[in-house]
Amino acid sequence: MSDQKRLFLVDAYALIFRGYYAFIKNPRINSKGEDTSAIMGFMNSLLDVIKRERPDHLAVCFDKGGSVDRVEMFEAYKANRDETPEGIRTAIPHICNILEAMHIPIMVKEGYEADDVIGTLSRQAEKEGYKTYMVTPDKDFAQLVTENIFMYRPVFGGGYETWGIPEVQKKFEVKDPLQVIDFLGMMGDSSDNIPGLPGVGEKTAKKFINQFGSMENLLANTHELKGKMKEKIEANKELGLLSKQLATIMLDVPVTFNAKDFELDHPDIEKVKQIFQELEFRRLTDNFLKTFSTETTETTTQTPDKQEAPKTTPTEKKSAGAGQFSLFGGDTSNTTETVSEYTRKTAETTSHFYQSVASGMATKLFVKNLMNQTSVCFDTETTGLNPLTAELVGIAFSWEVGKGFYIPFPEDRNEAQTLIEELRPFFENENIEKIGQNLKYDIKVLAKYNIEVKGKLFDTMLAHYLINPDMRHNMDVLAETYLNYTPISIETLIGKKGKNQLSMRDVPLEKQTEYAVEDADITLQLKEHFQNELGEANTQKLFDEIEVPLLRVLADMELEGINLDKGFLESLSEQLNNDIANLEKSIYEAAGEEFNIASPKQLGIILFEKMKLVDKPKKTKTGQYATGEDILSYLAKDHEIIQQILDYRGLSKLKSTYVDALPLQVEESTGRVHTDYMQTVAATGRLSSNNPNLQNIPIRTERGRQVRKAFIPRNVDYTLLAADYSQIELRIIAALSEEETMIEAFKNGEDIHASTASRVFNVPITEVTREQRSNAKTVNFGIIYGVSAFGLSNQTDLSRSESKELIETYYATYPKLRAYMSEQVDFARDNGYVQTVLGRRRYLKDINSRNAVVRGAAERNAVNAPIQGSAADIIKIAMINIHQKLSEGNYKSKMLLQVHDELVFDIYKPELEAMKTLIKTEMENAYQLSVPLDVDLDIGDNWLEAH
DNA sequence: TGCAATGCATA
């Protein structure tokens, strides 16, 4: 740091708005009913800046009466800005009072905006040799940046970044910060109501700046432009110049920088304290005192106070809450004041006994007690959501409704390990049932501490998934639905995500205890509730024999992850870049102007309004032109540009979703990609995969399937093996419908689509044409989804009536299939649900709807859900059995991925032959149908070869 | 910054 004096100029409204909206979801209201969010937000920022930077000089700048000059220029200027919210207007006088008490000058000039005031002052200060920092998130200020003038921007997630000349150059792709004005003038700014040039957005504005340097130069050289862009800009030259003027911050406001006045001297502490007290700011008072006490001791920059965030002690302002007493076991049902407001029960209105357990002897006694139980609910609290990196913060236990204990964990990893060892006997005891909500997570976290969770499991999330798969299964929702109870929300403890979200570690122990034990308590109560509901039908069996065992299998697969060849993807990315740029160029040429191809809105306008490729274009339900793949493909043969757009889309998608995204998902600690299988989201019983989704890696196109080459074995001693069920859904529908013709075809190992074509089109199977087979294939799939003639004709070259005829012939060929489908619909009408071979239910509330569209959808679900769901059941059985065999046989080979009808394994080469047999056998014999199941195996050095 | 709409990858 140089010895230059530093001046900080604060853009008041910008920070006030920011603070206000930060609390928008739960505004701070004090006992007088005043919304203090804006004051709180602003003061937090201000103190933060002072604490971090210890400025020599500081002032706060306000707007007043809008900008006279700008309004004269353009009457719409800021016209459509919303009324200032009530909570902000009322905050201003308070803020001014506080600033006065703090002896901080308030700079404001009637008829000017804060931007102008700050701009003017910063230039004056610069002449006097100051370094000026403009405290504002507003990008417009970038135009003011010089060697001695900086932006000091609060950034998302806490902290600040300083923008000097290099940052501005990079951010806006300009050579001189002054060009930011041209940039803003071209692009426009909807919040400031600067119109900008029509059709020019961020991308184009950057390009123009690069090409022409300034607005004036652009307007003088419009002949270099082409197409519609040229017309539009030439027609709006005045608007361009006006926009630039509007974007220009004035530097001649009649204000004066007086160094003496701006010195940050000692505040009137008593007065500030008094104001804060009236506003009921407790935490802020502490923060304020801390900020200025270090200053008064004059020990310059103390490093520790930077980290001493003001947020470590969340204020509990609503009531003298129950929380803090519980540690000592007091009954906390002090319901007297608050209960009347709530119809729903909460921790505050319910008698409970939640206790944290001290380390040492208390823990030993606790464990002894724990080991005497037969069934215990537990819940781990960690530092994050990723079980591979999350550290234990504590574990809650409950085995009696309304009661529970919390074991906090030390931050030191070795000490934490020592503590968890004391709990090992519990977790690894085969005879104690473990209850939890989403146990897969806890099991994965504990696995990282080398703890295996043994014994019977009861996962309330899985239980509810089987009871009602169409609902959501978060604990909060379940508690409200089944227990009429609202749990403490995680946000009240650690804040909203992003922003300044805390880690559970930063939450005071009492709060951790209340929160964590409540979760365990609630989960225990839910278990008692769900246990009975599972009892009926076959659901209990499905739960005990499929979903719960599968949970451990998935945990292992996720922990294992898969190896990814990052270098390969990098080179693929470069190739794609090249091709995309080329396509972009020729599309712009064909269109006669540049636009955002990725924007369906803009694309629709170019294609259908400008180029008029179609007489009456299709529109989507929101009134946009439909530019979906199906529509464009149809046009592709007539217009070259369409094919290029399709290619462009394909390549962009490929690059952004897979090629560039996957390497970022490699877990640092393992060097592998670990997906997360969701066991409770797909209503049919399938799994889903996310972070990243490894169930939708491309395969259809040549270009896309290259991505699969990046999935490789663990090392040279391993190879990948992919095993997939052949036509499992068709086999299932054949078996369930008992359609002999189809069953026979499968038994004879025929090509099922060719076989269908041969019967439907009445030709020998050897003479089926490619087109016939393809149409038959489409109908076969259509059947699974619940066909309609409309859908079929959309998918094939057939007309609506041809499609209808084809479907009729199909039904005539396979009469039992049709019968089966209507049986399913009838069953659903009578029972309200359909089910899979294992009794997994899906409820169809719309099956008797009077609305034909809604009812039709339910009917298709009635046909599809049992088929898709049965296939899911079968592969789940196979996974459980294979997992079992792999572990019994102590094999090194691992199951890595599941893609609905396919399993992918990392095979230790010496085990290859054994694995082939084991996997094929287990998959084909997972479930007995009247149709044989057939599994194809493929092996390779990457996922593409193994397919 | 968060959400809806759109489009697209898989089975």
Added chain:
DNA sequence: GTATGCATTGCAA
């Protein structure tokens, strides 16, 4: 026509 997850755009709060 079934079932998902995710990237991008564009608008709103």
